[in-house]
Amino acid sequence: MSQQQVLEAQSLTVQRGGRPVLHDVSFAVGEGEVFALLGGNGAGKSTTLLTFLGLIEPHQGRAMAFGQDVQGNEDAIRRKAAYLPETASLYAHLNAWENVSYFLELARSPRPRDELSQAFDEVGLPADARDRRLESYSKGMRQKVAIALALLRSVPLLLLDEPTSGLDPVAIDEFNALITALAERGSTVMMVTHDVYGACQVARRVGLLRRGELVGTFEAPPEGMIDADELHRAFARSHAS
Amino acid sequence: MNPVIRVAAEEWRYWRRSRLGLAASLVIVSVLLASALATWRQVAIERNQRAELQTTAENIFYDQPARHPHRMVHYGHYVFRTPPPLALIDPGVDEYTGAAVFLEGHRQNSATFSPAYSGPHGGSFVSLSPATVYQVLVPLMLIALGFSALARERERGSDLLLLAAPMSARGLWLGKTLALAAAAALVLLPLLAAVLSATGFALDGIALVLGYGLYLLGWVCLTTSVSARSRSSSNALAVLLSVWLAVCVVLPRIAASGAEVLLPVPSKIEADLAVAKAMRELGDGHNAADPAFEQLRANLLVQHGVDRVEDLPVNIRGVVAEAAEAEQKQVMDGFSEAYAQQEQAQAEAVRWSSFLSPLLAIRGFSTSLAGTDLAHRHRFLVEAEQARYQFVQDLNRIHASDLTYTDDIRRSSDAGAEQRTRVSPDNWRSLAKFRLTPDSLADRLSRGMPFFLLLAVFLALATGLGITARPAGVR
Structure with missing residues (x-):
């Protein structure tokens, strides 16, 4: 783990609609680290991300980002973080250029067209699709545009919710390589997923979340990856219990 | 950006x-x-038509040949409420209440010829x-x-x-x-x-x-x-x-219905019957010998030191007609003022409902500014009545001063007397033309200001509702 902590959950407890979603969850993510939070449906993965964005208020405990409590510093933290939602909720009536430009302008960081083109190349969005409205896109193509947007933000923290959902195997490999490269350049990545093997491929540490509780953390050895089979067994056990 | x-x-x-x-x-x-x-x-109807009709009515009235003054009292004359410029935008109550009043002796007529009844397609258009x-x-x-x-x-x-x-x-x-x-x-x-x-x-x-x-x-x-x-x-x-x-x-109709139930205004026929009943108790102004005017007759004889009405320097029939008109006006004014107050009370009740319906607030503001609200209509009726009274009494005074009593009572049987009881059209050509002046801007603004403030409250509440909204389903 890197020395400086970018994200830290301190005994985080969150309720939504009076129902506990996270209970006493604590973990930290260091600078330049790729951390994956693994869990089944309703485990509280997306809630954790939204809490770090300041879009959900913790019932107890604290969510810290860049050494600051997220509550009260939402705007400053959102400016340093790019968020990729679970479903790529971009605008169907706009094309890829227009979608990305719009969100970048809202973030007050507009980019020239050649940089957008470069980002689309990196995520593998075909050139002939870029001028078409997203209403004709597949789910995977929309996801690629959303990933390109996250990259173009050029911020030190990426919060990714099921980032490979809808991508084909080749695109998943390309995405994983991209995330690894970003981490090597100093970006911190926290992703939530229910894809055990995908998490092992890209993350140096994986937290296992079950019904709102962090039931285990797996760390990759210095010269290797997390054992996917072992993680899968742990995931299955936690699901069964 | x-x-x-x-x-x-x-x-x-x-x-x-x-x-x-x-x-x-x-x-x-x-x-x-x-x-x-x-x-x-x-624009076509309101701006041009009424002004033309007013001119036409005036021409017809003023171009009458020499006539007996009391015939002119009964001949009557139309006056029109020429709409203010902003009535083009909001005709207000004018659309339903009528824009013309027929002025004649012994009667206060209602306004007639509202666009709601005279529109080419009628009804809701x-x-x-x-x-x-x-x-x-x-x-x-x-x-x-x-x-x-x-x-x-x-x-x-x-x-x-x-x-x-x-x-x-x-x-x-x-x-x-x-x-x-x-x-x-x-x-x-x-x-x-x-x-x-x-x-x-x-x-x-x-x-x-x-x-x-x-x-x-x-x-x-x-x-x-x-x-x-x-x-x-x-x-x-x-x-x-x-x-x-x-x-x-819903709210505008509830407000109007509620005002009607809580503050009922008598129907036109009820009001007319009540006026007619009260008028029957007065003397007949057409009959100088009516006992109701005995005191007036006696006073005139004493005042001029004569024993017979034929010897009076004024025509007793004109004097009686003038006195009768004054008494009738007093009775009719009592009814019309009470009616106007009841209408105003209803309007006031609807105005309070503007707190619940911004539509009523903008309607109140718009008709106030346009000069087409109930207050303006009441002023039209009051000024039309003043014009009517002035016109009738001017003719009654001509009747009293320019016609002799002897000719007046013989005019049905004596062709010479009949000719001598006709007076020149110049007498009514000199009567003042009726022109309703619009309310001053200050008056209209002051009537509209409460509604404007209510609209500001509506905007403030709607804005507050939006500014305090949080992303639903997130926090």
Whole structure:
């Protein structure tokens, strides 16, 4: 783990609609680290991300980002973080250029067209699709545009919710390589997923979340990856219990 | 570009590209066409026709040949309420209450010939004035255009992406509101053009447009606020349509019906019967020998030191007619003033309902500024009555001074007497022409100010609802 902590959950407890979603969850993510939070449906993965964005208020405990409590510093933290939602909720009536430009302008960081083109190349969005409205896109193509947007933000923290959902195997490999490269350049990545093997491929540490509780953390050895089979067994056990 | 303006611009692009935009554009075009047609029709009827009718009525009256003055009293004369310039926008009560009064002796006639009864197609078309379009239809168009502004972002999940952009919930609401406000401003342009063509750059016209701007901005904020607080577009639409129905259809009718029940005003026939009953108790002004005028007759004989009415230097029949008219006026004024007070009390009750319905507030503001409210109609009736009384009594005085009593009583049997009891048309040509002067701007503004303040409260409440809205389903 890197020395400086970018994200830290301190005994985080969150309720939504009076129902506990996270209970006493604590973990930290260091600078330049790729951390994956693994869990089944309703485990509280997306809630954790939204809490770090300041879009959900913790019932107890604290969510810290860049050494600051997220509550009260939402705007400053959102400016340093790019968020990729679970479903790529971009605008169907706009094309890829227009979608990305719009969100970048809202973030007050507009980019020239050649940089957008470069980002689309990196995520593998075909050139002939870029001028078409997203209403004709597949789910995977929309996801690629959303990933390109996250990259173009050029911020030190990426919060990714099921980032490979809808991508084909080749695109998943390309995405994983991209995330690894970003981490090597100093970006911190926290992703939530229910894809055990995908998490092992890209993350140096994986937290296992079950019904709102962090039931285990797996760390990759210095010269290797997390054992996917072992993680899968742990995931299955936690699901069964 | 400022993010708020960028959100607004993006909303316009969405309208342009989506079916909603096409549908809303059709609605806008329809509304503007309807408004333009209604304005044209109002201009044609209100501005020209009544002024021409007034001139025609005056010409017919003044061109009468030499006649007996009391025949002219009964011949009568029409006066018209020529509408103020802004009546082109809002005909107000004028549309239903009539714009002409027939002036004659011994009667206070009601205003007649309202457009509601004389329009070429009759019925509801006459109510499609520009004011109605802007008060009722444009808010509906704004709802159609803006109900999903924020709710659809939530439905599609793009609100999270926007908030993480980062874009504050308040900034997002402001951007969407700005987009809808720009659409409202565009729709206001024909109104501004109509007002400028009617009044130039007069303050009352500008104030009227500002009032409508405030009203529509209230609807804009309400629409985006409900959208911001709704979990789905369909919920937002259902809430907004319910509010529109309550504000524009149900509450105004409840207010009017409630005022009628709580503060009843007698029907026209009841009022006329009551006046007729009271009038029968007075003397007959056509009969100088009526016992009701015995004291007057005796006083005149004493005053002039004569024993017979034939020897009086004035015609007793004219003097009696003048006295009788004065008594009748007193009785009729009592009834008409009580009636006006009851109508005003009803209007006051409806005015209080403006707290619940911004439509009633803009209606009150608009008719006050246009000079077509109930207060203005009452002033028309009062001034018409003053003109009637003046005209009748001037002729009665001519009757008393220019005709001899002897000729007057023989005119049915003596052709020479009949000729001598005719007076020259110059006598009524010199009567003052009736022209209703519009209320002063200060009067109209002071009557409209409470409604303007209520519209400001409506806007403040709608804005507060939007500014305090948090992203639903997130926090």
